[in-house]
Amino acid sequence: xxxxxxxxxxGSEGAQKALEAAVELAHTxxxxxxxxxxxxxxxxxxxxxxxxxxxxxxxxxxxxRIDREAVxxxxxxxxxxxxxxxxxxxxxRVLHFAESGGFDLLVLAARGHSLAHRFHLTGTADKIxxxxxxxxxxxx
Amino acid sequence: MEAHVTExxxxxxxxxxxLIASIVSVEFxxxxxxxxxxxxxxxxxxxxxxxxPWVDFLAAFGAIVLTFLAxxxxxxxxxxTEFKGSLLVGGVSFLAPFVVALLFAYYVAGWSWRxxxxxxxxxxxxxxAVVYAVLVETGLNSQRIGKLLMSATFVTDFxxxxxxxxxxxxxxxxxxxxxxxxxxxxWRLPKISPRFFGRYGxxxxxxxxxxxxxxxxxxxxxxxxAASHAVLPAFLLGLAASRLYATHxxxxxxxRVVAFAFLTPVFFIRSGMNVSLSxxxxxxxxxxxxxxxxxxxxxxxxxxxxxxxxxxxSVFFTLLMSTGLTFGTISSLYGYQASIxxxxxxxxxxxxxxxxxxxxxxxxxxxxxxxxxEEGDD
Numbered sequence: 482x483x484x485x486x487x488x489x490x491x492g493s494e495g496a497q498k499a500l501e502a503a504v505e506l507a508h509t510x511x512x513x514x515x516x517x518x519x520x521x522x523x524x525x526x527x528x529x530x531x532x533x534x535x536x537x538x539x540x541x542x543x544x545x546r547i548d549r550e551a552v553x554x555x556x557x558x559x560x561x562x563x564x565x566x567x568x569x570x571x572x573x574r575v576l577h578f579a580e581s582g583g584f585d586l587l588v589l590a591a592r593g594h595s596l597a598h599r600f601h602l603t604g605t606a607d608k609i610x611x612x613x614x615x616x617x618x619x620x621x
Numbered sequence: 622m623e624a625h626v627t628e629x630x631x632x633x634x635x636x637x638x639x640l641i642a643s644i645v646s647v648e649f650x651x652x653x654x655x656x657x658x659x660x661x662x663x664x665x666x667x668x669x670x671x672x673x674p675w676v677d678f679l680a681a682f683g684a685i686v687l688t689f690l691a692x693x694x695x696x697x698x699x700x701x702t703e704f705k706g707s708l709l710v711g712g713v714s715f716l717a718p719f720v721v722a723l724l725f726a727y728y729v730a731g732w733s734w735r736x737x738x739x740x741x742x743x744x745x746x747x748x749x750a751v752v753y754a755v756l757v758e759t760g761l762n763s764q765r766i767g768k769l770l771m772s773a774t775f776v777t778d779f780x781x782x783x784x785x786x787x788x789x790x791x792x793x794x795x796x797x798x799x800x801x802x803x804x805x806x807x808w809r810l811p812k813i814s815p816r817f818f819g820r821y822g823x824x825x826x827x828x829x830x831x832x833x834x835x836x837x838x839x840x841x842x843x844x845x846x847a848a849s850h851a852v853l854p855a856f857l858l859g860l861a862a863s864r865l866y867a868t869h870x871x872x873x874x875x876x877r878v879v880a881f882a883f884l885t886p887v888f889f890i891r892s893g894m895n896v897s898l899s900x901x902x903x904x905x906x907x908x909x910x911x912x913x914x915x916x917x918x919x920x921x922x923x924x925x926x927x928x929x930x931x932x933x934x935s936v937f938f939t940l941l942m943s944t945g946l947t948f949g950t951i952s953s954l955y956g957y958q959a960s961i962x963x964x965x966x967x968x969x970x971x972x973x974x975x976x977x978x979x980x981x982x983x984x985x986x987x988x989x990x991x992x993x994x995e996e997g998d999d
Contacts, residue, residue, distance in 0.1 A: 521650065523758045526978040527750040528654040528687060528885060528947045530694040531877045537757055568760055 483512045483616075487584040489575050489609075490518045490564075492547040495590030499620040500551055503588040506618075507560045512586075515563045516551055517578050518544045519571040572608035580614040587617045627673075634670045639886035652754075654946060657886055658975060661893020676891055677958060683888030684951045685837050685855045686880050688782065691749060691947065692859020693866045693873065695775050703772040710769065710926050711747075711776025714942045717922030718915050719745035719784065725914045730907060735789070736966055739956035742784045743970045744915040744977075747777040748946040751978050755941060759990060766931045766991060770941055779856065781948045785955060786844075786853035799847035803854035806836055807861045814865050822872055829872050830879055833862075850955055892950050892971055895957060900965040901972055911973045916981070919943040933991075940985035949974030 488503035490496045500516070507514035520540045527533050548564040555562035567574050579587050591606055610617050638660045645660075646653040664670035700707060723741030726732040732740060752774050756762035762771070790796055814832075821828035837855055844851035866873040901908060923942045927935035953970040956962040962970070 523754045526652040526655045526748075526946055526975075526982065527754050528652070528889070529690050529750050529877070529880075530753050531690065531873070532652065532654075532881070533750060533754045533757055535874075535877075568758060 483507075483510045483586040485513045485582070485584045486510075486515070486586045486588060487575075487579050487582065488514070488516045489571075489587070489589040490516045490547055490551055491521075491571075491590070492518075492543060493590060495620065496547075499588050499590040499618075500554065502618060502620050504555050504558050504560050504562075506586065506588070507555075508558060513563070514555065514560055515565065515582065515584070516548070517575055518548060518564070518566045519574045520544055520566065520568045521571060572605045572612075575605075575609055576612050576614070585615050587613055587615055589617070589619060591619050591621045628675065631671070631673050631676065634664060634668075635676065635887060635890055638664050638670070638890050642886065642890075653881070653886075654889055655975060655978065657889035658893040658896075658950070658971070661890035662896045662898065663893075664890070665894035665896070666898045670894060672891055672894055676887060679884060679887040680891035680954065681888075681958060682837070682841070683880070683884035683886075684954060685841055685851055686834075686876075686884050687888065687947055688852050688855040688951065689833065689837060689859040689862075690877065690880060691778060692856040692861075693863045694749070695860050695863050696771065697860070697863060699768055700772045700775055703769050706769050706930055707772035707776050710923060710930065710942070711773035712780065713922040713926060714747055714773060714919060715745045715777045715780030715784075718918035719780070721918035721921075722911070722914050725910070729910075732962075732966060736956070736962045738784075738788050739952060739962050740911070740966070740970060742781055742788070743949045743952040743956070743974060744911065744918075744945070745777070745784070746781045746945040746948040746952070746974070747774045747942050748944045748948070748978055749774045749778060751944040751946055751982055752941045755982060755986060759986075761991065766934055766938060769930055770938060773942065777942070778948055781952065782853040782856040785952055786850050789849065789959070789961070791848040793847065795843070795847040796849065799843040799849060799854075802843055803840060803857070806840070807854065807857045810836070810858060810861045811865060814862060818865065818869055818872060822869065827875060827879075830876055833876065852951065852955070888954070889950070892954050895954070895964060896968040896971055897964055900968045904965065904969060908969055908972060911969060912976050912980075915945070915973065915977055916943050934989075937985050937989035937991055940981040940989060943981040944978050945974050946978040949977070 483506060486503055486507050488499050490500065503514060506512065523533055523536050544566050548566065552562045552564055565578065567578070587609070589606060589609060606619060610619065639657065642653055642656040642660050645651070645656045719741040722744040723737045726737035726740035727734060752770050753762070756767040756770065761767040817832060818829050836858060837851070840851035840854045919942055920939055924935055924939045927938040931938050950971055953967050953974065957964070957967040
């Protein structure tokens, strides 16, 4: 039914549930599984470049870690996960990646990891569902 | 209450505001700078937090440390590669709003000439860090538009620092000493510091930070004697140290830690504490007019040039050149502490500066963001 599945990761509890669902589906259908982590906004209106650089470095390290953990977690369940990472608007980047990659299922969480992300991701999930080029599974 | 107990409670209040600002910044992904200013406004206007002389002293030093860091973050090689373009764009980006805002404040708002000069300087700035955050986030920092924006902003910052140091100078003998010592330090620091960093750096007692603090305090003291401001030599001293810091990132990181943990919170919270909400409420039309003056002047001067350099992305480019934050706040606080502007004028200028950090950035990102190389094949 599904040959190529994309799961959106952000390190949150919700994203872990989305990963679990995506791994199970990939295992069931023998589908190719990819993940995309979109590094969200850097501190806008910063006072020094150092503040921006440090936030970027922290985000890079954070997303590298969640990619590593997701790949290991999927491998333990017999599924090979292909991780990718990008920057920009989360909804735009996920939609662009899903469309250009020819995915037939997109899996994402309903809630993100911080207070701001919780509010923001609801809008992100809404936007992705509205414009998704393929079937979309929203995991709660 | 005994004086020293009162001062301790002021310290408790400022430390609490700084702590809350950090938590808000992390939870909502907003820069600490604006949160500190906004919470400073709230603490003074709603909870009666007031400053003491030591707060003003630390805030002034925080401003100089920020200026030094801004200079130390300049990418000299980048500036060289875009030298002509950045000189032209960055030059008019400083000059046009400086002149237009100065004339507006003097002839329309009825401010004194010196207060109008502060207005011109505060509204002429472009925020390097705001520009940089947008460029890194969008991946444009490696493209030509990003490089030109960064290098033009260096030039605008330099113009601001130059104006702030020169315009209020009183010609006395001290100015000769101030200029001579500043020039000597800027010339010798790149030669002395590698040996100093090599022998004394990377230790928990941080001799290299103490060296920087000593030099900055010396510049502040001499600047005060000369009735000038240490912002230009501090910026140039940072610039002189930028290559050294590029290869000693740990030392730069530690300086930032000291600055961000203690000095810059005092500077930004103190700036917010000076803002009177009742004054702002009574002067909303002037507030809007000053904001409009900054944007119109930046657009009038930068947009035609930007069209030549970046074509269809010229509005995005100009909006980012219209942002301001740190140098605008530094200029305003200097004007207030030197009694050149009053609290009402300070409140208006800082609010316009903060608004110019937020509004053009949001508009640029939402409606005018150029496509990156990655998005180009959509």
